[in-house]
Amino acid sequence: MKTSRLGAWIAIAIGAIYFVLPLIATIEFSLRMRRGAYSFDAYASVFSEAQFRETFGYSMLMALLTIVFGMLLVVPTAYWVRLRLPQIRPIVEFITLLPLVIPAIVIVFGYLRMYNSSSILPLTGSTTGTNILLVLSYMTLSLPYMYRAVDTAMRAIDVRTLTEAAESLGASWTTILFKCIFPNVMSGVLSGAFITLAIVMGEFTMAALLNRPAFGPYLQLVGANRAYEPSALAVIAFSITWLSMGLLQLVSRFHKAAPAKS
Amino acid sequence: MAFLELANLKKSFGATQVVHDFNMQIEKGEFISFLGPSGCGKTTVLRMIAGFEAPSAGRIAIGGKEQNNLKPNKRNIGMVFQAYALFPNMTVHDNVAFGLKVAGEQATEIDQRVKEMLGLIKLDHLADRYPYQLSGGQQQRVALARALAVRPQVLLLDEPLSALDAKIRVSLREEIRAIQQKLGITTVFVTHDQEEALSISDRIVVMNAGRADQIGTPFEIYNTPATRFVASFVGTLNMIEAKVVDPAANRIQIGDQGVTLKQSVAAFKAGDTVSLALRPEAGSLAEGTPSDTKLTGQVVSAHFLGSVIRTRMNVGGNVISFDMFNSPGVTPPAAGETVTLRFMAADLLVIRD
Numbered sequence: 266m267k268t269s270r271l272g273a274w275i276a277i278a279i280g281a282i283y284f285v286l287p288l289i290a291t292i293e294f295s296l297r298m299r300r301g302a303y304s305f306d307a308y309a310s311v312f313s314e315a316q317f318r319e320t321f322g323y324s325m326l327m328a329l330l331t332i333v334f335g336m337l338l339v340v341p342t343a344y345w346v347r348l349r350l351p352q353i354r355p356i357v358e359f360i361t362l363l364p365l366v367i368p369a370i371v372i373v374f375g376y377l378r379m380y381n382s383s384s385i386l387p388l389t390g391s392t393t394g395t396n397i398l399l400v401l402s403y404m405t406l407s408l409p410y411m412y413r414a415v416d417t418a419m420r421a422i423d424v425r426t427l428t429e430a431a432e433s434l435g436a437s438w439t440t441i442l443f444k445c446i447f448p449n450v451m452s453g454v455l456s457g458a459f460i461t462l463a464i465v466m467g468e469f470t471m472a473a474l475l476n477r478p479a480f481g482p483y484l485q486l487v488g489a490n491r492a493y494e495p496s497a498l499a500v501i502a503f504s505i506t507w508l509s510m511g512l513l514q515l516v517s518r519f520h521k522a523a524p525a526k527s
Numbered sequence: 528m529a530f531l532e533l534a535n536l537k538k539s540f541g542a543t544q545v546v547h548d549f550n551m552q553i554e555k556g557e558f559i560s561f562l563g564p565s566g567c568g569k570t571t572v573l574r575m576i577a578g579f580e581a582p583s584a585g586r587i588a589i590g591g592k593e594q595n596n597l598k599p600n601k602r603n604i605g606m607v608f609q610a611y612a613l614f615p616n617m618t619v620h621d622n623v624a625f626g627l628k629v630a631g632e633q634a635t636e637i638d639q640r641v642k643e644m645l646g647l648i649k650l651d652h653l654a655d656r657y658p659y660q661l662s663g664g665q666q667q668r669v670a671l672a673r674a675l676a677v678r679p680q681v682l683l684l685d686e687p688l689s690a691l692d693a694k695i696r697v698s699l700r701e702e703i704r705a706i707q708q709k710l711g712i713t714t715v716f717v718t719h720d721q722e723e724a725l726s727i728s729d730r731i732v733v734m735n736a737g738r739a740d741q742i743g744t745p746f747e748i749y750n751t752p753a754t755r756f757v758a759s760f761v762g763t764l765n766m767i768e769a770k771v772v773d774p775a776a777n778r779i780q781i782g783d784q785g786v787t788l789k790q791s792v793a794a795f796k797a798g799d800t801v802s803l804a805l806r807p808e809a810g811s812l813a814e815g816t817p818s819d820t821k822l823t824g825q826v827v828s829a830h831f832l833g834s835v836i837r838t839r840m841n842v843g844g845n846v847i848s849f850d851m852f853n854s855p856g857v858t859p860p861a862a863g864e865t866v867t868l869r870f871m872a873a874d875l876l877v878i879r880d
Contacts, residue, residue, distance in 0.1 A: 423610055429579055430612035430670075432599040434626030434677060444625075448616035 418453025563734035605674030782843010
């Protein structure tokens with residue numbers, strides 16, 4: 266018993282060193298911009314740059330749009346599959362998993378072939394079109410996480426009976442979806458939203474190949490040309506992810522405190 | 528003309544036909560129970576009335592108006608589900624108000640109606656609670672108030688008491704009946720519990736394999752079951768195999784003992800086997816019991832059940848159970864003892880398959 270516990274602690278320690286040590290080193294290095302003293306100069310330098318603010322703001326907007334349109338796609342789909350088409354559930358699950366097995370670079374090359382300026386739908390022919398394409402590609406990337414988060418939340422409520430109860434009270438499909446279903450899968454929607462935020466803020470391939478001023482390509486650009494700022498940016502990017510994960514935990518804990526009994 | 532008409536209703540799921548030629552005329556204000564085992568088609572008929580299932584054939588009409596092509600949200604039918612189906616994101620008040628809001632009623636009217644409904648189910652003090660803060664019985668009462676708030680033409684209750692404990696079931700079923708009678712609302716209640724159906728219904732439909740085996744008042748269903756299935760499903764019943772001796776005189780023979788029936792066996796030939804049914808409470812061993820028929824047999828066992836003693840006796844290969852009230856002065860018969868069961872011949876029913 267004691268030996269196995271010691272072994273477990275050793276495994277945890279090795280894991281922690283493997284994950285935490287590079288992080289501590291990055292934080293430590295990001296604070297060493299001023300010679301001979303620790304300072305936040307690298308962070309000040311990053312925050313003062315207009316390009317940082319622009320790319321950060323752009324990616325936040327893209328994340329927000331991805332979340333909104335992603336939810337408008339995923340929630341009705343998951344709802345409809347649960348309610349009316351349970352037999353196609355394995356197919357939908359397979360489709361939502363595809364972005365995990367197809368590399369982002371393959372997907373984006375596919376997009377460029379399909380939606381280039383000489384195609385039927387020339388999305389890359391204009392800035393707005395490319396932005397739309399970027400949001401759609403982010404929606405694709407976040408699909409596996411979003412669909413699962415929403416589907417799991419739907420499993421916790423009796424979708425069919427709630428729908429029938431609302432129908433018998435005279436409700437239309439839109440009323441049912443937005444008043445009875447959406448609010449009850451909000452924990453799943455928020456979980457999916459935070460994961461999407463974390464994915465979009467750090468995504469490089471799609472934005473770089475579509476040539477959009479996103480935060481991911483900016484991280485790469487700074488990393489290739491500066492010494493201390495990349496470490497500061499890495500810490501900022503980590504913080505965004507952690508914040509998202511923390512909020513996700515908070516939401517799921519809140520959901521557990523007030524279970525959706527039906 | 529009946530208020531709710533179900534004419535030649537049929538329903539198939541793929542190759543399986545789950546409802547066969549179901550016919551029923553329900554009067555306004557009647558409380559009807561669909562009683563039967565799982566899979567007999569009772570919930571399917573209810574769901575067809577609600578509009579959640581489309582009939583494969585047949586007609587559903589309410590107040591003379593055909594409902595077949597109306598969507599569930601256009602039928603104005605209140606429904607209460609086994610799983611309560613309260614909206615978890617809404618308070619009790621908002622749940623009851625939901626249908627009224629959907630109908631576009633004024634806020635003051637909605638508040639007044641919600642108060643009236645919560646008063647009816649005696650839960651006005653819990654208006655601000657969420658469903659997860661209520662017990663099962665309270666949730667089901669809120670579901671009932673929600674269904675009634677919109678003044679439905681018909682109220683459908685799909686096994687509303689099945690998820691509740693025994694004590695709450697009894698009190699809530701009485702409450703449902705009292706509310707139904709007060710409002711005079713036409714109600715269809717689905718249950719597999721015979722006691723529930725017998726205690727609160729105006730009429731009962733006993734369903735078996737997608738067909739209505741018998742439609743009648745609780746008294747008729749219990750006392751004069753039309754089929755072997757109804758007889759065995761409603762209450763405890765002794766099934767006795769007898770031989771027809773003289774069809775014209777209604778004479779039969781159980782083992783080697785002759786009995787003259789009140790019901791006719793003219794449709795049988797001498798020597799045919801006939802199935803008879805006898806309720807356990809119809810017979811007694813006491814000599815002073817009002818009776819015109821006797822059967823003698825050997826006691827197989829006697830089980831003490833508290834208020835009654837259930838005794839099983841063998842009469843010519845038929846094991847007949849009968850109940851005696853427990854009394855400190857009465858000694859239960861011992862196994863192997865020869866006893867005489869006394870009963871009225873009218874209680875011995877001829878059963879068709």
